[in-house]
Amino acid sequence: MGVVVQNINRAEKSVVDAFSKGRYGVATVHEAQGRKGLLAPGIRPIYQGAHVAGTAVTISAPPCDNWMIHVAVEQCQPGDVLVLAPTSESDAGYFGDLLATSLIARGVKALIINAGVRDTRDLTEMKFPVWSKCVFSQGTVKETLGSVNVPVVCAGALVRPGDLIVADDDGVVVVEREDAADILKKSQEREANEDAKRKRLAAGELGLDIYDMRGRLAEKGLNYIDQADLD
Amino acid sequence: MGVVVQNINRAEKSVVDAFSKGRYGVATVHEAQGRKGLLAPGIRPIYQGAHVAGTAVTISAPPCDNWMIHVAVEQCQPGDVLVLAPTSESDAGYFGDLLATSLIARGVKALIINAGVRDTRDLTEMKFPVWSKCVFSQGTVKETLGSVNVPVVCAGALVRPGDLIVADDDGVVVVEREDAADILKKSQEREANEDAKRKRLAAGELGLDIYDMRGRLAEKGLNYIDQADLD
Amino acid sequence: MGVVVQNINRAEKSVVDAFSKGRYGVATVHEAQGRKGLLAPGIRPIYQGAHVAGTAVTISAPPCDNWMIHVAVEQCQPGDVLVLAPTSESDAGYFGDLLATSLIARGVKALIINAGVRDTRDLTEMKFPVWSKCVFSQGTVKETLGSVNVPVVCAGALVRPGDLIVADDDGVVVVEREDAADILKKSQEREANEDAKRKRLAAGELGLDIYDMRGRLAEKGLNYIDQADLD
Amino acid sequence: MGVVVQNINRAEKSVVDAFSKGRYGVATVHEAQGRKGLLAPGIRPIYQGAHVAGTAVTISAPPCDNWMIHVAVEQCQPGDVLVLAPTSESDAGYFGDLLATSLIARGVKALIINAGVRDTRDLTEMKFPVWSKCVFSQGTVKETLGSVNVPVVCAGALVRPGDLIVADDDGVVVVEREDAADILKKSQEREANEDAKRKRLAAGELGLDIYDMRGRLAEKGLNYIDQADLD
Amino acid sequence: MGVVVQNINRAEKSVVDAFSKGRYGVATVHEAQGRKGLLAPGIRPIYQGAHVAGTAVTISAPPCDNWMIHVAVEQCQPGDVLVLAPTSESDAGYFGDLLATSLIARGVKALIINAGVRDTRDLTEMKFPVWSKCVFSQGTVKETLGSVNVPVVCAGALVRPGDLIVADDDGVVVVEREDAADILKKSQEREANEDAKRKRLAAGELGLDIYDMRGRLAEKGLNYIDQADLD
Amino acid sequence: MGVVVQNINRAEKSVVDAFSKGRYGVATVHEAQGRKGLLAPGIRPIYQGAHVAGTAVTISAPPCDNWMIHVAVEQCQPGDVLVLAPTSESDAGYFGDLLATSLIARGVKALIINAGVRDTRDLTEMKFPVWSKCVFSQGTVKETLGSVNVPVVCAGALVRPGDLIVADDDGVVVVEREDAADILKKSQEREANEDAKRKRLAAGELGLDIYDMRGRLAEKGLNYIDQADLD
Numbered sequence A, B, C, D, E, F: 001m002g003v004v005v006q007n008i009n010r011a012e013k014s015v016v017d018a019f020s021k022g023r024y025g026v027a028t029v030h031e032a033q034g035r036k037g038l039l040a041p042g043i044r045p046i047y048q049g050a051h052v053a054g055t056a057v058t059i060s061a062p063p064c065d066n067w068m069i070h071v072a073v074e075q076c077q078p079g080d081v082l083v084l085a086p087t088s089e090s091d092a093g094y095f096g097d098l099l100a101t102s103l104i105a106r107g108v109k110a111l112i113i114n115a116g117v118r119d120t121r122d123l124t125e126m127k128f129p130v131w132s133k134c135v136f137s138q139g140t141v142k143e144t145l146g147s148v149n150v151p152v153v154c155a156g157a158l159v160r161p162g163d164l165i166v167a168d169d170d171g172v173v174v175v176e177r178e179d180a181a182d183i184l185k186k187s188q189e190r191e192a193n194e195d196a197k198r199k200r201l202a203a204g205e206l207g208l209d210i211y212d213m214r215g216r217l218a219e220k221g222l223n224y225i226d227q228a229d230l231d
Helices: A013-022 A026-032 A067-075 A097-105 A120-126 A177-202 A214-220 B013-022 B026-032 B067-075 B097-105 B120-126 B177-202 B214-220 C013-022 C026-032 C067-073 C097-105 C120-126 C177-202 C214-220 D013-022 D026-032 D067-075 D097-105 D120-125 D177-202 D214-220 E013-022 E026-032 E067-073 E097-105 E120-125 E177-202 E214-220 F013-022 F026-032 F067-075 F097-105 F120-126 F177-202 F214-220
Strands: A003-006 A052-061 A080-086 A110-117 A130-135 A152-154 A157-159 A164-168 A171-175 A223-226 B003-006 B052-061 B080-086 B110-117 B130-135 B152-154 B157-159 B164-168 B171-175 B223-226 C003-006 C052-061 C080-086 C110-117 C130-135 C152-154 C157-159 C164-168 C171-175 C223-226 D003-006 D052-061 D080-086 D110-117 D130-135 D152-154 D157-159 D164-168 D171-175 D223-226 E003-006 E052-061 E080-086 E110-117 E130-135 E152-154 E157-159 E164-168 E171-175 E223-226 F003-006 F052-061 F080-086 F110-117 F130-135 F152-154 F157-159 F164-168 F171-175 F223-226
Touching (some): A013 A052, A013 A164, A052 A152, A080 A152, A080 A164, A097 A120, A110 A164, A120 A130, A157 A171, A171 A177, A177 B097, B013 B164, B026 B177, B052 B067, B052 B152, B067 B080, B080 B152, B080 B164, B120 B130, B157 B171, B164 B177, B177 C097, C013 C164, C026 C177, C052 C067, C067 C097, C080 C152, C097 C120, C110 C164, C157 C171, C164 C177, D013 D052, D013 D177, D026 D164, D026 D171, D067 D080, D080 D152, D080 D164, D097 D120, D097 E177, D110 D164, D164 D177, D177 F097, E013 E052, E026 E164, E080 E152, E097 F177, E157 E171, E164 E177, E171 E177, F013 F052, F013 F177, F026 F164, F026 F171, F026 F177, F067 F080, F097 F120, F120 F130, F164 F177
Parallel strands (some): A003 C223, A052 A080, A080 A110, A110 A130, B080 B110, B110 B130, B223 C003, C052 C080, C110 C130, D052 D080, D080 D110, D110 D130, E052 E080, F110 F130
Antiparallel strands (some): A052 A164, A152 A157, C052 C164, C152 C157, D052 D164, E052 E164, E152 E157, E164 E171, F052 F164, F152 F157, F164 F171
């Protein structure tokens, strides 16, 4: 503990920007990378409708101590997303409108925190999105060191500094920095593929037929009976 | 497992439509049928303001396996509501915008699921309401059979195929198919009765007097004292 | 049990009104009074955007029994906030639109309840804010006495009759009646102080410098290293 | 509500006794009947080592009201197991040593309750096993009717009067009354089958070989690599 | 915060000793004092079989900071029970075998803590009972002041310094210092009364008859029907 | 997914054995390595009194699918501990007495699983310890590949193949393979240091004096007052 890693390597800016521009959603990215990297479903946005793609600046912080956020702000660049994981469970309100003001001034896009947040009305008006475990005003202290830009486990997912973070109404997913370009391509393909299927489904075709499932269902023994035969 | 019951008996269409038209709420219907049939409060709508009344097509699905939704779609008719209960606890995202597209094409009104849902931004824009245990993007597989249109326990409530489902911002309630007409009548009576009381309460009359509670409270021993006597 | 205390002493009206007018938030008030008095984060508003400051009329009620709410209504004055704590855990729906109609007629501003609420669509339209543990339609009975205007522990916080309640999107905080004027002053000072800091942070100054943290961080042993040195 | 069904049909006594004598466990019975009927894992025994098989006498009780237990006692016969499901979530202590004394006098074997229990030290000394949601002393009232021997949903499982209940350190499973003899046979076969496998596994044979899994794993694409190739 | 109250008034020693000697249980004491004072059911003993009655020395501690325990030890007398409530939710391990050694040296009987405890194997062997929210080794810091011997809300119950604490396998209950002698008498009466009923129940009499419930059940409309009439 | 890494590097056997022989507890090891590596407190042993130190063989498994356990068994050596993390939340019973028999035959010491376990009575009698999220009999399938000996996040902690696992009544901690020898030394030192303190505390010395806390407490502003001055 007590380490700040400077000059981290970040996922490539043009790739990250493409995730933002395409508004590739959490579900899409999660699928595109083989169904990994999701943060636990308890991490929820404080308001609906935000979509964010950015590079992680990570914080490993003691429970109920937000000192390291101040340290982390200095390490942030435009396009970053702050990711805070307490070293043990905490619902304290580490973050409010003053810190958001500071982050906005540095071009930071969002906060992901496995703990509490406060001043949510202000944050909503400022359009600074936060995904958090809870909303809680409990104040924190500035007494104990943590670390900035070390790998952290946040809400069950491993996040390394510089990794790509995508967050929307569905939650948060992390993509390893080195894989971002590959996953962008796969996300684009997936969306294209889904568009074609969406049209067929909207026209009334069944998934059973589009995905050719009937044979395999029968083989597994699926048994169609009539309600009248049960009565 | 592995059974699909076809041609189920549904609650009568005209009755179901009357629930929709009258927008009878979950609280009203729950009271009208003697305070039963509520799904647990953890089942929440993905957006506010939806009201749905429809007939249940039920799915008993393995955890993290959404294959049976595709099977169930074929069994759906306009006015149905899909109800999915996993056979053991799951927070996986069984359902997203593609399946919603398919259900809308068949006239299905909503999904009730004791598990996760994803693509919630899309679903909100499509105005396809979902009541779920959580929002989570975790992908599911298509490997193991479940059953369609068998009785299921969903979030603590027994739901049989064809039963009436009513859902709104307050949650979800199920009415046995055979009772739907009777409960419609009782819901209408209850609302009429409440209107009269609402007017009296709005005029400043007390429930204590409207419901004639003072005698019974005194009999039970309710004791009025003055703060000044305690100081 | 079974006591109703009448003519309680309330936090001074002009002070309470000043909290409303200034819209001092829960986080601010919590800090101003030395970080105490918060209700647990599970108590959430049924809709976003409400801000309330009022004087507590307290209810200690049996689980799943809302009789005492009717008794409490009679004790309410304009500007009060009803605070209900069940004597054991309950998620039942103690409160709906009829009781809200009655409370509005008496000038009551809000309900804080460590249990369930129903008719939330109506309550939202009526603009009667409720902070509750859950939304659930489960009906309650009127069988067992509780007490009104006795000290209660609600969601982990001690609330005495007449105490000041402040609630907003961040949750709920209670201020002891006798301290309200003092905490108003401290809340005002805190907001003024924050305004100055907000301007500096918005201009890009770092909290590290504004709060003069660098020395103490170094003293604690914070260690800056370069990513390149780790690779 | 308010119904007591008398003279229910119970699973056949000789079959139930065979489950007790063979000490067929919850996991075995659950598997033998096709993986259904489990109560949720939150239902835990108050002490370790008990095994019970008996016929269900069911109680649908209001939250925090144990009146119906007294009514149910009269309906019990030797070999029964009492199953109590509150109509809404409750952690109250419905049951303690006096009621256990009464049940023991009637030959009842155990209590399954989706709520709280108290006097657990006494119950342990009396060797009266209880599977409950929690241990909590909160007293209950006797004010509101419920029903006895109606179908209930208890901790997510449908239990009908007379159904077979099996409970051990792993939890609780319900077997439909009509299926008990069939499931006994399948449980016996399963145990016999497992004994053979247990011997092979104890001798060091791998499940991969015993169950002939290698081919199917390869077909699915399982890829064996060496750590040295990753370094 | 930051206050240590010395020379508190404690519940009378002879009365406290009588609770210990009589081993009056939590359920009995809770009932004897009118069903109040229970800590939430999540507070569980680290081992089974302990019974404790003692006088509360209270600690209001910051989350994840156990400094105040050291301060509190000095305030303890033989027969005391330490009660720790964090100012916000914490599962950290505030307490282990070293602190237990210190408390035993001062004659302290137990710890009640709405947070975590560690070294539970050692504590069990030392026979120092702890009732806690969880078992967790997470270390705490010694950075921020709290208070000793101020009123605290611990797991939902108000505990004042010097109050009587009774704890057993059923959980923990607090009795106001001034009421201890009265509640002792009522606990004794209750136990005597229960003994008589226990004998009658053991002899096979029904609670329905002992408590004369049949008339009131009929009046409420309880309806006995026969299973054969339903088939 | 679908990778099995063979011939992993394990923490050195003599070091692991020294942890076992010294029975260094989870709390000690956690402190010795700077307070990291703890699994969440929800992971509990199925019986009390076990202590295990071993090298991790990791499994990343789909929810409700235990196929990979069979694959992992083949990769196990004497002294290993199996660590299973589902890719999404699951309470299914992945593991029972047959798999335990197989693991014992290979010299495996324990299972750590962020999901359910069954046959706990048998496992207890076999003295095969399991630390799990819950006890639940729900059967699993063998349909979908996972991976063996890849890094996993298990109950919030990153576990890499070959890492040292220490588990006891307090829970589970992971030590990075490369650090094991260093942490052994620090654990030994810590225990020695604690022995000295234990003696002084047992003799009645206060932590306030042993750790020389009085000055710093005064400096922070701790204020001693007398109860009599408050009355």
